[in-house]
Each structure stands twice: as C-alpha cells, then as structure tokens.
Amino acid sequence: DQQVKQNSPSLSVQEGRISILNCDYTNSMFDYFLWYKKYPAEGPTFLISISSIKDKNEDGRFTVFLNKSAKHLSLHIVPSQPGDSAVYFCAASGSGGSQGNLIFGKGTKLSVKP
C-alpha cells in the first residue's frame, strides 16, 4: 500500500510558465512533507519542505502548498526554467514517531521546454 502517491509520471511545460507537481498521501500522522529533485546520475537533492501545521511555504521560485483535509500537497515552480528539468520526488516523514524513515513517491519527471 503506497502511502505517498505521485500519480503523474511526467509533466511538460514551457519555459516561463508555471509547473505544478502534485502529491497525495494516506497517513494523517506525517509531520513533514518534502520535495526532492533528482538529475540523472546524481542523488536526490532537497528542495523545500513544509510542516504539517502549515499550509504554505515559499522559497524563491518554489512554493509548496499543503491541504491536510484532502491529504494533498503540491509544488509550484514559477517561472519554470529549462534547468528545472528533473525528476521530482514527494516525500513524507514522522509517521508514528519514526525518525529515519522518509517515505517517497514514485516521482514526476518534469521537462521544461525553451
């Protein structure tokens, strides 16, 4: 049973437009939600996170929104740049007191076209 789901395997947007990546989760005990970005042949790199007690967190071009009632979060990238092309993973932590276990979705491959 997947606790973190990214239902869109891929997304293509035009440079300068908004990219919206979506993520759903099933466990209401998660404390933090995170987005990681991964380029080919590299490990994932942390992008942005949000605590479960907040509904929005912004860092430059990246904003994460959390809707706890819908168990849904999204990552907005505005404006999108070709260098944003990567696989984006949604992850959740803190389920039931677990401190080391990040639960990842399957990822969404974002392509930003010039």
Place this chain on the structure above:
Amino acid sequence: DTGVSQNPRHKITKRGQNVTFRCDPISEHNRLYWYRQTLGQGPEFLTYFQNEAQLEKSRLLSDRFSAERPKGSFSTLEIQRTEQGDSAMYLCASSRQGPDTGELFFGEGSRLTVL
C-alpha cells in the same frame, strides 16, 4: 565542502556473490541512512544510524543484508549471496541530529547489477 561520498559507483556481480558498499557521510552529520531505488520507483528506506547505533531497520532489509557504522563515521552495507532482485541503486544519505524535518543529504549512489 565535501558531500556524501559512496563507493564503488557501479558494481557488477554474479548471482550468489557478496558485495559491499561504503558510504562516507558529511563529517559533522550524526545520522546516516541507506535507501534503495529501483527503476521507476522512489527511494525506499533500508536502515538508519545515529552515531554508531543502528536505530531502525526496514523489513526490506533481509537477513542477507547487513549494515554497520562501527565508529560513527563511515558506513558499509554488505549484501550476501546476491540475487537478481537485488539489482538497484543503493543510496546513502546523512543529516544533522536535530528536529526531524527530513532534510537528508544524499550521495550519488552505488549501482548494483546482479547477473
């Protein structure tokens, strides 16, 4: 600034052989994690150390898998009697001790191919 270092980057082995991967975390990080990633999937948690203590293990970590962090610095992940299903990218990550916000620093991974 030195990031998380993993060796070897790629290992090809025959079924039944043993393999060992090494991870050197960021020096001031107390926590060290091992994840596994297969094609089309996100990373899956295997195990986690705080200093030299192994605090959590996933049920994915079968008896053939063993991880150590003897001096609280580098870590090794050994897979005995490898099977084709063990073929994956093995990712190591580290973090500071502190609030569990989940921000991990990942290495580039060690890719295992079992023939």
